[in-house]
Amino acid sequence: MPVTIDDAVAVLRAGELVAFPTETVYGLGADASSAEAVKKIYAAKGRPRNHPLIVHVARVDQIGEWAQRMSPAAQRLAGRYWPGPLTLIMKRAPHVNDLITGGQDTIALRVPSHPVAHALLAAFGGGIAAPSANRFGRVSATTAGHVRSEFGDVVRCVLDGGPSDVGIESTIVDVSGEIAALLRPGHITAREIEATLGIALAVPGAASPRAPGMLAKHYAPQTPLMVMEADLLLELAASMTRQGHKVAVLARSARQPLLNGVTWVAAPHDAAGYAHDLYANLRALDIAGCSALLVEQLPLDAAWAAVSDRLMRAAAGSASADAT
Ligand code: TXA
Ligand code: MG
Numbered sequence: 001m002p003v004t005i006d007d008a009v010a011v012l013r014a015g016e017l018v019a020f021p022t023e024t025v026y027g028l029g030a031d032a033s034s035a036e037a038v039k040k041i042y043a044a045k046g047r048p049r050n051h052p053l054i055v056h057v058a059r060v061d062q063i064g065e066w067a068q069r070m071s072p073a074a075q076r077l078a079g080r081y082w083p084g085p086l087t088l089i090m091k092r093a094p095h096v097n098d099l100i101t102g103g104q105d106t107i108a109l110r111v112p113s114h115p116v117a118h119a120l121l122a123a124f125g126g127g128i129a130a131p132s133a134n135r136f137g138r139v140s141a142t143t144a145g146h147v148r149s150e151f152g153d154v155v156r157c158v159l160d161g162g163p164s165d166v167g168i169e170s171t172i173v174d175v176s177g178e179i180a181a182l183l184r185p186g187h188i189t190a191r192e193i194e195a196t197l198g199i200a201l202a203v204p205g206a207a208s209p210r211a212p213g214m215l216a217k218h219y220a221p222q223t224p225l226m227v228m229e230a231d232l233l234l235e236l237a238a239s240m241t242r243q244g245h246k247v248a249v250l251a252r253s254a255r256q257p258l259l260n261g262v263t264w265v266a267a268p269h270d271a272a273g274y275a276h277d278l279y280a281n282l283r284a285l286d287i288a289g290c291s292a293l294l295v296e297q298l299p300l301d302a303a304w305a306a307v308s309d310r311l312m313r314a315a316a317g318s319a320s321a322d323a324t
Helices: 005-013 035-045 060-065 072-081 115-124 144-154 190-197 230-242 271-286 302-317 319-323
Strands: 018-020 027-031 054-056 086-091 106-110 171-174 181-184 225-228 247-251 262-266 292-296
Touching: 005 018, 005 027, 005 115, 018 115, 018 144, 027 035, 027 054, 027 115, 060 072, 072 086, 072 190, 144 271, 190 302, 225 230, 225 302, 230 247, 230 292, 247 271, 262 271, 271 292, 271 302
Parallel strands: 054 106, 086 171, 225 292, 247 262, 247 292
Antiparallel strands: 018 027, 086 106, 171 181
């Protein structure tokens, strides 16, 4: 029987974990007001305790339960992009558990737009702490099936809302200080944020809140992943298959060559489509049993910044990088 919103609310109230869809990626949620429940997130993911979590709420008027105040910049961005794929870092309210904030004086907050996420949050009433629903360092989940393959019986309650629209994690903007800073690029671009605020974003500095989840190695498949330009990719695929290796390719503009032993996925040509399919593509190529996963280089323009960011980290965290 499919999990209903009522089932999921009962599971959250019992202090257990619920995986749920959002417009960005699936989240692994727990009652944000219960330290015992939040601890289960860290245990299930294998995530270090000093990596803070995003608290999700149904409506902007609930922010006051978690943050001290909304700065003018926070109000502007919330007004423009919530509900939606944006996370805002604000000064935390005093009662918020250190397990959520990683002991920092700030908290990450988001009002998601996915109808199932919204229905869950509205019915639950409180905040739901939720990181992406993947094991620590691994590829995020954009379908209920991905969540099940990450966690199996460890997470029994998985709400299925179909594939996530955006496909990559929310844009994170720190609005806790004087000047807003971009901590994680996403579907909502730095340029859009700057246009909304009417000022340039600060480069995160020493004074910015740590976003320890932004490790150089992240979002990583098990197969060694390398990003390269199309000609080199075709040459390498040819020489590897000649030597009897199987090769996985995530192409964009390159045409599939006639080679045995190549598992080829042609990604969408636009940045939004590419992001939508990215994690599903990486997962499919990762289980193809290949010696290498070759990814065709992305365009350099701003629209591709968020996907480029994820691919760079995936390359740094994949098996090849770990072995060296
Ligand atoms: O799209 C998303 O944001 C998804 C969905 C489920 O909402 N969530 C997500 O959570 O990507 P997670 O935990 O995988 O990534 C959250 C990021 C981490 O890099 C974490 O370090 C950062 O947010 N973060 C959380 N609280 C913070 C804080 N107080 N200051 C700075 N960074 C923070
Ligand atoms: Mg994550």
